[in-house]
Every structure is written in C-alpha cells, then in structure tokens.
Amino acid sequence: xxxxxxxxxxxxxxxxxxxxxxxxxxxxxxxxxxxxxxxxxxxxxxxxxxxxxxxxxxxxxxxxxxxxxxxxxxxxxxxxxxxxxxxxxxxxxxxxxxxxxxxxxxxxxxxxxxxxxxxxxxxxxxxxxxxxxxxxxxxxxxxxxxxxxxxxxxxxxxxxxxxxxxxxxxxxxxxxxxxxxxxxxxxxxxxxxxxxxxxxxxxxxxxxxxxxxxxxxxxxxxxxxxxxxxxxxxxxxxxxxxxxxxxxxxxxxxxxxxxxxxxxxxxxxxxxxxxxxxxxxxxxxxxxxxxxxxxxxxxxx
Amino acid sequence: xxxxxxxxxxxxxxxxxxxxxxxxxxxxxxxxxxxxxxxxxxxxxxxxxxxxxxxxxxxxxxxxxxxxxxxxxxxxxxxxxxxxxxxxxxxxxxxxxxxxxxxxxxxxxxxxxxxxxxxxxxxxxxxxxxxxxxxxxxxxxxxxxxxxxxxxxxxxxxxxxxxxxxxxxxxxxxxxxxxxxxxxxxxxxxxxxxxxxxxxxxxxxxxxxxxxxxxxxxxxxxxxxxxxxxxxxxxxxxxxxxxxxxxxxxxxxxxxxxxxxxxxxxxxxxxxxxxxxxxxxxxxxxxxxxxxxxxxxxxxxxxxxxxxxxxxxxxxxxxxxxxxxxxxxxxxxxxxxxxxxxxxxxxxxxxxxxxxxxxxxxxxxxxxxxxxxxxxxxxxxxxxxxxxxxxxxxxxxxxxxxxxxxxxxxxxxxxxxxxxxxxxxxxxxxxxxxxxxxxxxxxxxx
Numbered sequence: 001x002x003x004x005x006x007x008x009x010x011x012x013x014x015x016x017x018x019x020x021x022x023x024x025x026x027x028x029x030x031x032x033x034x035x036x037x038x039x040x041x042x043x044x045x046x047x048x049x050x051x052x053x054x055x056x057x058x059x060x061x062x063x064x065x066x067x068x069x070x071x072x073x074x075x076x077x078x079x080x081x082x083x084x085x086x087x088x089x090x091x092x093x094x095x096x097x098x099x100x101x102x103x104x105x106x107x108x109x110x111x112x113x114x115x116x117x118x119x120x121x122x123x124x125x126x127x128x129x130x131x132x133x134x135x136x137x138x139x140x141x142x143x144x145x146x147x148x149x150x151x152x153x154x155x156x157x158x159x160x161x162x163x164x165x166x167x168x169x170x171x172x173x174x175x176x177x178x179x180x181x182x183x184x185x186x187x188x189x190x191x192x193x194x195x196x197x198x199x200x201x202x203x204x205x206x207x208x209x210x211x212x213x214x215x216x217x218x219x220x221x222x223x224x225x226x227x228x229x230x231x232x233x234x235x236x237x238x239x240x241x242x243x244x245x246x247x248x249x250x251x252x253x254x255x256x257x258x259x260x261x262x263x264x265x266x267x268x269x270x271x272x273x274x275x276x277x278x279x280x281x282x283x284x285x286x287x288x289x290x291x292x293x294x295x296x297x298x299x300x301x
Numbered sequence: 302x303x304x305x306x307x308x309x310x311x312x313x314x315x316x317x318x319x320x321x322x323x324x325x326x327x328x329x330x331x332x333x334x335x336x337x338x339x340x341x342x343x344x345x346x347x348x349x350x351x352x353x354x355x356x357x358x359x360x361x362x363x364x365x366x367x368x369x370x371x372x373x374x375x376x377x378x379x380x381x382x383x384x385x386x387x388x389x390x391x392x393x394x395x396x397x398x399x400x401x402x403x404x405x406x407x408x409x410x411x412x413x414x415x416x417x418x419x420x421x422x423x424x425x426x427x428x429x430x431x432x433x434x435x436x437x438x439x440x441x442x443x444x445x446x447x448x449x450x451x452x453x454x455x456x457x458x459x460x461x462x463x464x465x466x467x468x469x470x471x472x473x474x475x476x477x478x479x480x481x482x483x484x485x486x487x488x489x490x491x492x493x494x495x496x497x498x499x500x501x502x503x504x505x506x507x508x509x510x511x512x513x514x515x516x517x518x519x520x521x522x523x524x525x526x527x528x529x530x531x532x533x534x535x536x537x538x539x540x541x542x543x544x545x546x547x548x549x550x551x552x553x554x555x556x557x558x559x560x561x562x563x564x565x566x567x568x569x570x571x572x573x574x575x576x577x578x579x580x581x582x583x584x585x586x587x588x589x590x591x592x593x594x595x596x597x598x599x600x601x602x603x604x605x606x607x608x609x610x611x612x613x614x615x616x617x618x619x620x621x622x623x624x625x626x627x628x629x630x631x632x633x634x635x636x637x638x639x640x641x642x643x644x645x646x647x648x649x650x651x652x653x654x655x656x657x658x659x660x661x662x663x664x665x666x667x668x669x670x671x672x673x674x675x676x677x678x679x680x681x682x683x684x685x686x687x688x689x690x691x692x693x694x695x696x697x698x699x700x701x702x703x704x705x706x707x708x709x710x711x712x713x714x715x716x717x718x719x720x721x722x723x724x725x726x727x728x729x730x731x732x733x734x735x736x737x738x739x740x741x742x743x744x745x746x747x
Contacts, residue, residue: 039511165514
C-alpha cells in the first residue's frame, strides 16, 4: 500500500470491498441503515465495474482499446464517461505542462516487456465533447489512463453515493487514491488518512492522491525521454477531486521543485514528498497553506 | 523544512510546454460533426424505449453510436430511471417525451418505427404484443417471457401482424461469433465433428439491489404494475413470478449459442441446482444441466453451469469440442481461444487465410518432422483474429434497424429464439424435478 493505513474518524462506518482495475476498492459509509449502506456500496461498485469495462486498455472490447486502435481518419462515438475522462486527461496534461501524459500505453508496454502491436509513430486524437465523437489524426494513439482512471472512478462513485443519499463516505482505491464525501447530513465531517511517516491529514470533501515507486518500482514513464523516470519514492497531492489528485501526483513525480511549486500554487494544491531512500515526508506546500479550507482541514503529527 | 529533493535530471518546462502545445500533444479538442439526422436521406427511425433500468441503459448507450436514430419517447414506471434516460438522451441531442405507462405512450406516439423493450421479463409479452398490434416493430430483451405461453404468444403476434420482432440474443450479430460459426466450423470444419459443448457463467456473490433514499415508488404504483414491494421491484430477477432466475437471465444467452451452433434444439436435458446460498431468493443460485443434441453429425452433449456464488472458473464462455479442435469463445475476447488436437490436419492454411491468428504457445512444435525430446507439450493454441470495434450490443441493434429499413433480415427473429426459450424452460423443469426432461421438435416451434 503506497500511502496510507486509513484511520476512520468515525468507527461506526461500515466498510465494503471490491476488486477492479487490478487493485482493491473500499467504500466506508456512515449511515444508520445497514441495508441501505450495503446496497448503496453495491451500486457504486457496479458503476466501478462499468467504468473499468469502458476504460481498461487490457480489455480488447473496452472503448479505450477501440479508441487506441483508431486509424487516421476514423471516427468513434464515445460513451459519455469515456469522453469525460479523456477530456479531463487532456486538461490535466495542459495543467501539468505535459508531465501528465495519458498516451504512454506503448511505452508502458515496452517497459513491462509486453510486445506491442500498436503503431510506433505517435499520433493525435481529436476530442469533441459536444458531439461526443473522437477522430484519429496521423497515427493511432495508445491510451493508458492508469494514472487518472482510479481517481476518476472514485469521483463518479462519490457522486452516485451522494445522489443516493449517503451523507458521509470515504472511498479508497488501492491505498493510493482517496476521496471523501461529506454533506450537511454528515455527523462527523472529516476523515483522517495517515501517510507513510505516521503523519495524519484530515479531509473533508477532498481527495488525496499518491504516486510512488516504493511498491511497483520505477514504472512512471517520463513523457519526454519515454523511459522510466528517475523520481522520488512518493509524492502526495491533496486536491478537490481524486482524478486531479491522481494526475497531479503522477506529474509531480517527474517535475522540478520550481515547477511543482508553480503548479501547486496556481491550482491550490497541497503537496508532500518522500525523497528517494528517505523515511521522512516533506511538505512542499504544507496543509496550513492550503487555500480550500472550506472542504479541507489538517492535522499533522 | 528540509529542502524538497526531486530528482536531478528532470525535463525543463520549455520541453513540456512544447509537448502540450505542439505536435507532441496526443489529445486535442476540435469540432467533429455529430451523427445527427441525415436530412437528405430522410430515413431516420423514430424509436422509443420501454424500461430504462440497467439493461435499458446498455441499449441506449449502444444506440448512441448508431446514426439516423431519433429517440422520441422513453417509458418507465420508475421516475428515477425514466429521468436518467431522458436526461441522457437530451444530452445527446434527442428530445424524447417521457411516459410512465406504455398504453399512454402508444396512444400519443403515432410515428414510432420501433420500440426497444427492456422491462422485467413478465412484462415482455404484454408490452411486445401491444406494440406489434399497434403496428410497431419490436426489439425485446431475452428471455422472451417468464412463461412458455407468453413466449408463444409473441411469436404468434409477430406472425399475425407481419411486424419485426428481434430478441436480444446479441451474440447472433457479433462478427466474432458469426466468423466462428460460419467460417471456422461450417466452412473450414477446423473442429471436426463436435461431440461436446461446455458453457458457463460464474459470478461472485452480490448483494440485492437497493434504491436511493427518497426514490421509492408509491405502494399503489407498485401494485398497479404487479410488484409486491420496492425490494421485489428492484430484485425481480430472483422471484419466480417475474423472471426465470440465473438459468434464464444468464443461461439463455449461452443455451441459445448451443442451439445456434448445433443448428437444432436439444432432445432432452437433466439438471441439478437449488437455492443453496441466498436466503431471500426464490430462484436457484446455482444450476448445472446437461443437454443432449441430435446434430447432423451425430449425438453431442452440452453441459451448462451458472453459479451466482463464485466468480471462479474463468468467467463466462461457450466451448465447442470437436475431435480435431476446440473453440472457446466469449463476448470477452481475452477468454477466447482455439486449441488444435495433435491428430488434426495442419491449420497453417487457415492462418494464411487470416481465419486464425498465430499460436499463443509457440513452444509447441508445429510439425512432427523430427523427434524432439522435451517437457510435455501443451495443446497448440490459436487466437480468433476478429476484433469487434463496437459496443457488444451495437451490431444486434444495427441489424434490427437495418431490418426495419428493409436492408437486412433479422439475426434473431422471435420464432428462432423460441427454440432456445423452450430449451431454457426445460432446463428449469429438469432442475426443479431432478428428472430427465424431453423436448420434441414440435414443442420447439410455434
């Protein structure tokens, strides 16, 4: 687990677990009605399975796989969720100056020793969020949404739980992506999450994303060199949504300190880092400098 | 605070900015015309959907990828589901009218070319018959009905009205299944005589479905449409009054593949199963049945298993085992594989024809030209080189719409689906009675 042994602030929370996207997902719900909580979690997991079916590049029939096979001139009518995730991925690429790159599938395959059947030339996909259509230019693009997909799923699951009437929930993907849901029906609005050095942060309607190489080894690809990046052991980002936290944490693994500071300041993020081979967690932008206090508070040990 | 120590050789900002703004950017925003309605061709179809639950949503999503379809109405007794569908369609540029009651919809929507029926099984026959009698073509989800009489009435109404009735066995329009049956089995005969088949759908334990707070239907609405309460409304698949249980919900698809590939209905079936795990369900949570088929090549037996208590065993697939080879096929391409028996003639010609892809396990020797002592060789495995670049329900819906336009024949008309329907009912009877149940050719046809 990358970042956290979760400590629930409210021990009455009910916990539900599910496997998807090659990892485990957990939903913690605080609600008096056990049947309702369980079934709300079941519905959120159904949505998760549907998103995996759409977004996984390891399923030949997924929309992301179909889009990755598009040849120049071909057009595909994408599912709403797929278009939303790709549009956000494009946004995140721009907001991180290209350090977050959703089109590194071929390079990731090469790093894993998987023989790729995709084109060697890097092409371009044109997205039209209004018509929901995607076209391919120049050459195919091998998408890999691994650095945003889990966070995107957590955000959508949190929306569904809120729509269902869940007042307070914590959603976790693989220990590396955390999203909290707090509403005015919440009895205890904050969830605590502990970092690898034992420090705790408290989240209210916020998300925490962690990228690291301590568990999976050097697997984060540098979009410029197209090779595994030399990066710190871990980076944590607190953002408003889990998708953003995931994408920023991946991008910050390969950006310089000055660039991270610039982006984090502009985006109102909190950022922590565990340098290579060190135990200590360093806060680049500590939580008490975090600007969105409306949905976030801190307590660092 | 100690200095923040990122790695020393990071790319600089200028490099990244160039990537996002220039040729390096893999994604960009642009304008791509919508499918829309082609005013020049004037062949847009006016479609309604009745039943906007999970399966209805699957159909809607697939339809959004098909040009020249205009959704003019959505109908569901549950406002939560109906509103979802209406909003979904509106976002995609459709302007559907919303209805609670199908009779109300049919009385007001006078220009419907087709209706998609995705309501609970016990409403399939009444709703489908109603639409057909109103002169509207129907795409109805499987099972056709929760009773044999209901399914039979649908075939009779289809025949008496002359309208189209496609049953939602979507594998029948899937090019991967079509190539497997028509090219690999019938034309190339790569399996040799098929003596056995095996299919399964295994799913992990799942909780009953719930509903959002404040979204429960009023008791009088539930009663009006035949539901005891909200729990039954949401979990009708598990109750005998409304559906056929897992042998029907999951098994119907795969038992239909047995019939389709063997070209006939089974002659008898034995079975076992029961409500072994769940305490709130009426239908079996696991069932295993064995059919006997009298095929043109001789007797073949087909084992079918559906388990709703475990996801072990490789998910869902259908497997046809012949004396020369075995084809294991699934809607999930990752599960699909083809095995050649050592006695079979070379399959190299089929690879050259691109009917098969290269062996997955290259360690297996391709010829016996020389004796080569080594560890026990696995059966040679091949892949099906057919990729479906569409949602899995899309080709079947496209077939339905093409048939309405007179451009195609239905791939699964109700009279053909009925033979599979009756095979499922016979399997349920076999599990219920624990006795051999026979099926005559007369019973399999209307």
